[in-house]
Amino acid sequence: MRIVKFIAIGIAVLAALLVGIGLLLPSAYDVSRSVEINAPAEKVYALIADPREWKKWSVWNQRDPAMKITYSGPPAGPGAKWAWESKSEGTGEMTFLKAEANRSLEYRLAFKDFATTSDGALSLQPVGPGTRVTWRMTGDVGNHPVRRYFAALMDRMVGPDFESGLANLKALAEKS
Numbered sequence: 001m002r003i004v005k006f007i008a009i010g011i012a013v014l015a016a017l018l019v020g021i022g023l024l025l026p027s028a029y030d031v032s033r034s035v036e037i038n039a040p041a042e043k044v045y046a047l048i049a050d051p052r053e054w055k056k057w058s059v060w061n062q063r064d065p066a067m068k069i070t071y072s073g074p075p076a077g078p079g080a081k082w083a084w085e086s087k088s089e090g091t092g093e094m095t096f097l098k099a100e101a102n103r104s105l106e107y108r109l110a111f112k113d114f115a116t117t118s119d120g121a122l123s124l125q126p127v128g129p130g131t132r133v134t135w136r137m138t139g140d141v142g143n144h145p146v147r148r149y150f151a152a153l154m155d156r157m158v159g160p161d162f163e164s165g166l167a168n169l170k171a172l173a174e175k176s
Contacts, residue, residue, distance in 0.1 A: 023145050029154035032136040033162040039173040041102040041124045041131045047173060048105050048122050050075055051082035051094065057168035059161050064088045090114075109137070116141065133169065135162045 037044055047053045051071055055061040061069075067086040073079040076099075083093035090113040098106040106121045118139035125132045137158060141147035150157075 018145070023143070023148070025145075025148040025152045027142055027148055027151055028138070028140045029151040030136070030138045031155050031158045031162065032134060033159060033166055034132060034134040035166040035170050036127055036130055036132050037170045037173050038130045040129070041126060044124055044131050044133060044169070044173045045102045045105075047169060049077055049080075049096075049099055049101075051080050051096065054082070054094075057165060057172050059164040059168065060084075060089050062168070094120075116147070131173075133166060135166060137162075 047057060052075070055069065061067060061084075064086040067084050067089060069082055069084050071080075071082050073081045073095075076096075078096055078099055080096040081093060083091075085091045090111055092109065092111040092113070094107050094109050096105060096107050098104070102124060104121060104123045106119070109118045109120055110116070116139065118137050120135070120137040123134045123136070125134075139151075139154075141151045
């Protein structure tokens, strides 16, 4: 009986420690990656401003070719929206909020499986004859201690997806 009591106290202390550490972790995250593309901003912008084009370069779409996608709103720019259902990529939606032709696109990403949202943006800057594209996502997970662990790992989890997506975007935009 004493061993059971010792194990129960140990589990309670460990749980309290994990929750305490989780509450000390930052709640906000900021993920950003960039790439230089040897194509003009107009060509790159056309691939990001229309949600139907994302499936050609986004790593999320390529990981699940059977992903069910629906589009709504205008075909491009503010109000354009795409939603997805996927066994491997979850369920969510992306809504384009602001767009400045050949310069930037801002969006809100909502993951229904986790009841979370993130704000994202793609910015385009001229670099000689090409374009520097920066993809950024920010968010705040609030006071939930488990989600704070995810916030602390967000750069490592999402960063590689941004790198792959930007590499795909680069290859697609640089085609003649």
